Amino acid sequence: MKRTLLSIALIFGTFAFAQEKKTDTTKTKSIEGVTITKQVFKKQSDRFVYDVAASPVAKGNTTFDLLKQTPLLSSTDDKTLKIAGKNNALIYINGRKTNMDSESLVQFLKNTPAENIQKIEVITVPGSEYQVESSDGIINIVLKKKMSDGLSGNMRFSNTQSKYNASQTSFSANYRKNKLGISANLNGGENIQAQTYTLRNGTVDTSNESTGNIDDPNKNIGGYLNIDYQLTDNSNLALSWNTWANKSYNSTVSLFNTITNGGKTKYTWSKNKEDARSYNNSLNLNYELKTDSLGSKLNVNAAYLNYKRFQFTDNRTYASSINGEIGDKTTQVFQDLPQIINNFSGMVDYIQKFKNDLTISVGGNYNKTKTDNDSKSDTYSFDPVGSKSAPNHFIYDENIYGVYITAEKKFSDKFSGKIGTRYEITNSLGTSDNAPTEDLKRIKRNYNNILPYLSFNYAINDKNNLSYSFSSRMRRPSFWEINPVRNILTDDNYTQNNPFVKASSTYNQELTYMYKNSYFLILSHSFFKDAITQVPLQGYPESPNGNLGENPVLRYIRTNFGDKQEMSAMVGIQKSFFKQYLTTNFNIGVQHNINNGSLDTDPTTGDRFKNKEGDYIVYTNKTSSTSLLIQTNNTIRLDKKKTWFLGVNFFYVDKQQIELGMLKSLMSLDLSIKKTWNEWTFAVNVNDVLRTNIVKIEDFQANGNYNYIHQNQYPRSLTVSLTYNFGNQKVKKVRDIEGASDSIKSRTR
Template sequence: MKKLLISLSLLTGIVAFSQTDSAKVQNIENVTVTKKVIQKKSDRLVFDVSASPVAKGNTAFNLLKETPLVSSTDDKTLKIAGKSNAVIFINGKKTQMNADAIEALLKNTPAENIQKIEVITLPGSEFNVESSDGIINIVLKKKLTDGANGNFRASNYQGKFNSQSSSASLNFRKNKWAISSNLSSRNQIRIQEYDMMNGDARSTNNSVGYVKNGTFDIGGYLNIDYDLSEKQTLGFSYNTWYSENFDTETNLFNTIKFLDNSNNWQTHYNRTQNFMTSDDLNNNFNLNYELKLDDKGSKINVNAAYLKFGQTEKNQSMTSTTNSQNQIIGLEGKFNQLIPQHIDNFSGTVDFTKAFKSFTLGAGGNFNKTKTDNDTYLENLDLNTGNYVKDLQQSNHFVYDEKISGLYLNFDKNFGEKISAKLGARMEFTDSYGQILGSTIEVARKHQNFLPTFSVNYNINPTNSISYSFTSRMKRPSFWEINPERIYLTKVNYVQNNPFMKASSVFNQELMYMFKSAYFLQISNSYTKDATTQVPLQRTVNGVNELRYIRTNYGTKNNFAANLGMNKSFFKQIWNVNYVVGLQINSYKGSIDQDPITHEVFDPFVVDGSLVTPFVQLQNTVRLSAKKDWFLGVNYFYLGKNRIDLGTLKPLQQLDINVKKIWNDWTFSLDLKDILKTNKIYIHDVQPTGKFNIIDQYQDSRKAFFTVTYNFGNQKIKKARSIEGAASEIKNRTGN
């Protein structure tokens, strides 16, 4: 059920740039500057925040939300224009923690430690990231001071349920040693309300109810650096995260209507309840060696890593016959399901950078070896005997081995002061084999992919610049997506994963114009071959309409976007704005009519259409006091009717208000999210066959947050390096 909730909640991921986090907090520090500095280089947008009025008393997370092209929809993950995900780098090193741990890291990193933020919308060949990933590189200040510092943070937020979170971080530097550590925990309850309907002119299935999910998370990280010499550094990184789901329940009242053989309407009512418990533990170990070859940036970087992930999920589901008032009459069916997942990964990377007189050469390679083991078990209750019987069709033991190696080469050159360019390519080799033990179902793949990249920037004059970028990438399915399990929503409505999913090929282009380091026009295009989604396949069996959301490749998608933005301060930094208006055109084409595992035939699901969608993002911060210690934030976004692969998404909008008080080393914040309760998901799709599918979902986005943060110690300490994990890409594919 967890994966289903994630899938439905991320339906709006394709509009990431238009949505802003409802807790957009813009904090102004007690420093006088004239403007924020934004510079466009050949492959990245650079935001110089070393003297920014939003730094003091802020966190890295909130500062990132002030950065052009960056937004957040859930106060947890960060997104870049046109990207479904933002990968966090620190000092050029990719973080290898999961989303929860990265959130804790950013919310506990003082913004005063940051020199600049680099936004890389289309990563070059040297970056080992997925096709839909953009990069945010946080460059820390270089001033080095021995000592210790840290902070505590506690937050309480109220929606339909009350939730809490807390974290603490400690940083220490002495002579050749540098240590950074963090411990975070969270206890939250989420509820999602559903009204779903599918069917055709002869049969319909309407499900109304809720999904409630309680979680407790705890985890942290430890980074240690030791300077072997002035040019050599040895680093060790460990991070861990434990998550436990409790009090998780799906409760749906289903109304099933169909025409019988006499062409009369018949109605059947039932209730589906699912109770789920799960826990997962993720441990990452990384050893890093760095050798600086000169003072121009030449270096060698070597990583070795081990990742171990384990998850256990237990589901108990029952379907009861009811009357029209949802009162239980009898038991229709009951089953127990156990869904474990275990992942072991060994990884290594080598990167070489050499700065010559007229250009910079980059080269390197990576290797990943991953083994997954998923032994799914399902048993049904025999209503005649009262005993549970193993379902041989729904129980399977799937093992999967994958080896991925890659080589890259790139050249970076400045042609005078006005033109800079980067040319590169990756060559990736994939060798994978998966099998459902005891069956004839297996999947084996061996292929190579050549992935070129190119970017160029032209500084026309001091106030005008223009840049162009092109990248090609592979997007591989997550490991949980290829585990052939079923996750039931109702007895005849469920998600089914697919071991036969192929990697998608993605080609990205971007053209950007900047004026006076405050205004920008971005035009981008992304074309995906063998695109994937949860394809909703329907068929009618004995008068009942069955719906399967099957993860599979369906065809192609083409996404176009044009964004006009402004990031500027007015009235001597009293009023700060980050505005974006734009249009996007999402086009999809493809067709699926068969279950890729069972080969059962369904009515074809056709994806063929496009739609022009406007959006507006308005972020405002107003300084309320001359002492620069009271601030008001007012933020709003609107997204028009949008075409996605599952159908048409109705307009979305959200209004948020924030009040913040800074008192010495203390920061107090009150955030009111989705005040008008307008951020609701409504998806509608009608197929040429007459089959329709409707999803009406509300995720309890209207909430109130109260947060207290305290910073202590010497704030000028340079942290230990956040080491890029060799297993970082593999970690992202665990889905946690």
């Protein structure tokens, strides 16, 4: 249910607004507290760099809170981080992708003290050496290097009140003794994700409105164990294990439906219940060998990933009166939707540094993935009496081979550049035991791609800097997107996954100008070919054999929907004033979206849709929009001892055209106050004070069809947290290793 509902309004990734943290430590040493006055924020050839250690906002914050307050990065849901113009932000630690699934990664960031961070690097256009998809960007968190032996850690407790109450707790420990380093984390919590929906669609002759509530209870537990051993002065061996479990039982949807067709109106209730649980375990082995004193090194990774999700739904429809009284049950649909993913991955990278400031990187990777989806769907009708069973065992095998080479050169103190390319081969086969059509029984795809990359950086003088980047990327569909199942909301309203979705291509360009390491201008352009998105098809469905449905339906279908372009211009400032009593990040920009897509056939069934007059209906989105984006994050120090801080954050996103229609404007005002006392930190956060961060999408087609979505996820919340740091805070952090399976893991969610 969680995935179903999010897929309907998964529009946050379409904004080009987002904020990101960046840090540099080239001029800092080991720091106790926040005593440095020099603040560094600059642009290198392929990344932004921001000095966290010199920032007054670090003390007592979590890493997640710190990231949300930095230039070019934001979170609209307090769960995901977005970089400006990027659909997603991948988290790296010390140059290696974190070997965690998305939910445990968020908990890790929310429970890691920001005092541990030396710098944060933001790579808006990643080079060929990175395994990223589409327009993904990278946040690289560089931890302070602490050499002392001993034990350190922290405990954190938090409680959040929104529509329902939620609690979270975590315990982290880090131990180092001579050549051995061990770090571990255990965290857990429970919450109820609440949403209120209004879904309205129809034509000039028909209409369907569904209004109601969704409650999704969750209990989570997870953690990680990292062991790092220094074999010799030049070699290290590391083992990482990450685990996460989620239980969501008795998740409910209760929607009151008003259906008008041919001048007649009927009322029904949709009462859906879901029990789901998921498990994500990954194991990674890493070997690193330094080959010379210049920094050349060899990295070898091997990883195994196992993901399991078990989902059972009971969808019931009841007759009703205009007053909402529940009558007889008319239909009932049982769905059993398990998914099991197994992945083995290997990765080898070699970096050779030369004395003439030239760096050559070469490497390769291999991913072998098998997903098993043994779905069952049983439909029972009570008026008239009847039943229908639709099992479907869909197995998807995928093999990805990739190699890359990059060359980076510093030509002078002012000019540096980087060039590279990545070559990928993808072989996939999807088979279905009992697919409804012959085309679905065996889906085989083999394709290869050459993905070039280029960037340069020119320091005009001490105050002015200019840089440019270009990259080409692919976006493969997530494994759940190609599992051909329906997720039902009402009898006539459901989402449909699509095994025929193919990989899309993305071409990114970015030009950046910086002044005095504090002011910046970013111009960016992204072109998406065969963009993967969700498209609403509605009307009377006509099957390929000519049978016409009696009632109009609305299907949200995952598919490749034409091409689109995103262009943006953003200016910003990151600076401290009044002897660091005020630290501000301010961004304002304009984004222009151009959509060019159309769809007239359900690609999974071959159904076409007709209106009341019998004419075929085509869903089109060939429109453009220009939007204003504003974001500001401000930290005010309230006392000389640097123990009281006030936070005032605000973002505004103007209305803009997305695939599902016109997304209305969004905004949020967030306030916080924080008190630090020795090793304790107490904080209170109030999010969405004005209750304005609510999704509204409206679409009117030339053929008379319309579609409206109103989604309130109750973003207004009050959070109280308490953090305690213990032990020797100078303990060196265990090496974090990029899991060879990380690029695959991101597609399980």
